[in-house]
Amino acid sequence: VTFHSPATGLGVRAVLFDVFGTVVDWRSGIAAAVDSFADAHDLRLDPHAVADSWRGQYQPAMQRVRSGARPFVTLDVLHRENLDDALRAHGIDPAGFPAEELDLLSRAWHFLPPWPDSAAGIAAIRRGYIVGPLSNGNTSLLLDMAKAAGLDWDLILGSDLSRAYKPDPAAYRWPAAVLGLEPGEVMLAAAHDADLAAAREAGLATAFIARPFEHGPDAGGPSAPEGDWDLAGTSIMEIADQLT
Amino acid sequence: VTFHSPATGLGVRAVLFDVFGTVVDWRSGIAAAVDSFADAHDLRLDPHAVADSWRGQYQPAMQRVRSGARPFVTLDVLHRENLDDALRAHGIDPAGFPAEELDLLSRAWHFLPPWPDSAAGIAAIRRGYIVGPLSNGNTSLLLDMAKAAGLDWDLILGSDLSRAYKPDPAAYRWPAAVLGLEPGEVMLAAAHDADLAAAREAGLATAFIARPFEHGPDAGGPSAPEGDWDLAGTSIMEIADQLT
Numbered sequence: 001v002t003f004h005s006p007a008t009g010l011g012v013r014a015v016l017f018d019v020f021g022t023v024v025d026w027r028s029g030i031a032a033a034v035d036s037f038a039d040a041h042d043l044r045l046d047p048h049a050v051a052d053s054w055r056g057q058y059q060p061a062m063q064r065v066r067s068g069a070r071p072f073v074t075l076d077v078l079h080r081e082n083l084d085d086a087l088r089a090h091g092i093d094p095a096g097f098p099a100e101e102l103d104l105l106s107r108a109w110h111f112l113p114p115w116p117d118s119a120a121g122i123a124a125i126r127r128g129y130i131v132g133p134l135s136n137g138n139t140s141l142l143l144d145m146a147k148a149a150g151l152d153w154d155l156i157l158g159s160d161l162s163r164a165y166k167p168d169p170a171a172y173r174w175p176a177a178v179l180g181l182e183p184g185e186v187m188l189a190a191a192h193d194a195d196l197a198a199a200r201e202a203g204l205a206t207a208f209i210a211r212p213f214e215h216g217p218d219a220g221g222p223s224a225p226e227g228d229w230d231l232a233g234t235s236i237m238e239i240a241d242q243l244t
Numbered sequence: 245v246t247f248h249s250p251a252t253g254l255g256v257r258a259v260l261f262d263v264f265g266t267v268v269d270w271r272s273g274i275a276a277a278v279d280s281f282a283d284a285h286d287l288r289l290d291p292h293a294v295a296d297s298w299r300g301q302y303q304p305a306m307q308r309v310r311s312g313a314r315p316f317v318t319l320d321v322l323h324r325e326n327l328d329d330a331l332r333a334h335g336i337d338p339a340g341f342p343a344e345e346l347d348l349l350s351r352a353w354h355f356l357p358p359w360p361d362s363a364a365g366i367a368a369i370r371r372g373y374i375v376g377p378l379s380n381g382n383t384s385l386l387l388d389m390a391k392a393a394g395l396d397w398d399l400i401l402g403s404d405l406s407r408a409y410k411p412d413p414a415a416y417r418w419p420a421a422v423l424g425l426e427p428g429e430v431m432l433a434a435a436h437d438a439d440l441a442a443a444r445e446a447g448l449a450t451a452f453i454a455r456p457f458e459h460g461p462d463a464g465g466p467s468a469p470e471g472d473w474d475l476a477g478t479s480i481m482e483i484a485d486q487l488t
Contacts, residue, residue, distance in 0.1 A: 130387065130391070139399065139401075139422050139423070140422065140423050140424040143374065143398060143399055143423065146398065147374070147398065152396065153398075153399070154387060154390065154391065154397075154400070155383065155387055155397070155399055155400040156398070156399040156400075157383075160422065161405060161422070178383050178384065178402075178404065178405070179383070179384050179387065180384040
């Protein structure tokens with residue numbers, strides 16, 4: 001009575017994915033939403049620069065939660081706060097806009113476009129493994145994204161449920177415990193070496209997926225991993241091929 | 245940026261399903277597993293009677309948690325304890341078997357067969373709504389079942405996450421909160437009037453699905469609801485048709 005047949009020697013039963021940058025192209029999606037907002041309000045700004053500023057607040061905002069300086073709040077709350085900071089960084093006073101419009105703009109993080117191989121790659125891995133996100137996003141964000149982008153996860157356990165933000169070890173170990181698996185039976189697939197390093201430290205198996213255009217066509221992101229991760233590829237489909 | 249278009253006047257955005265009896269035929273699945281166990285150990289027993297005894301311990305066992313008489317434990321733990329009681333009720337001493345074999349038998353609750361319309365009905369509703377279980381099962385049980393039975397949920401939030409067993413109101417309200425929805429935007433679909441009554445009391449919308457054979461071909465289960473639920477049908481597909 002079991003449904004999968006892992007063909008690697010890793011003993012992996014679940015492949016969980018980092019989402020922002022690994023499964024979806026947050027920069028293009030956020031820039032498009034900022035561009036629409038700018039058009040509607042006759043603002044002159046570089047939407048990709050605003051996207052980068054907005055994302056730039058991501059780690060510092062989570063760090064205030066991880067450090068205990070503030071109680072846990074969801075990534076939706078942090079994204080909304082960080083939007084105000086990003087606008088100010090570009091000389092725009094957020095107080096000049098209706099709150100509903102800023103709330104709507106902030107919800108663009110729920111509807112980011114997938115990389116071209118993401119939906120098919122996840123579907124392929126799903127035939128032999130449990131698949132889900134392992135993201136700092138909250139469950140409702142990840143659910144909206146999955147419905148819109150056609151990502152057929154087996155289940156979605158957001159950071160609002162673990163109440164831990166990566167790279168806190170609890171963020172990696174909690175999903176394994178919920179699934180009734182040992183940490184080593186769970187693989188993190190991610191485009192970021194630091195995420196994979198923390199996952200390995202927590203006992204998980206690791207797969208690197210190169211996303212050289214995460215920070216834009218000219219940013220020259222890494223196309224090869226720094227670490228010797230268990231698997232590495234340039235698309236989710238390549239990882240699927242290695243797993244089966 | 246939204247993905248669904250509820251066509252009813254109910255304002256429902258998520259349809260969550262009771263599982264045991266509503267989505268899967270627990271009695272046939274458990275009887276088959278008991279029958280295999282009996283064959284392997286040369287036991288004479290009526291597998292359906294053992295299944296009924298096993299299920300008979302379900303509500304009393306959860307009631308000890310709901311009442312606070314014991315701390316929360318998962319349904320996996322309760323099912324395993326209840327198996328010992330069910331065997332004893334049929335004159336069989338569970339101490340006479342290796343623990344692994346009883347553990348394996350107890351895992352039959354993870355791999356119950358769906359009713360014939362379940363997978364297609366859930367898939368149809370999923371095109372317009374968020375779909376998931378709202379079950380007393382734990383997440384790993386519901387995940388194993390979904391993979392084996394081909395139930396394509398959007399997400400799985402088991403009772404181990406809410407730490408509440410239906411009909412505790414928290415069991416109905418917690419999933420709505422995680423989804424960022426009002427209770428009235430969530431519909432419970434269930435074959436049991438008492439479950440639907442508690443869901444309505446907690447503010448949810450309700451759909452009755454008749455499963456007259458839940459307790460066997462001769463048990464004469466209800467084919468019509470007792471309550472005036474928002475929707476009622478004889479299959480999940482009928483509910484899908486009413487929702488779209």
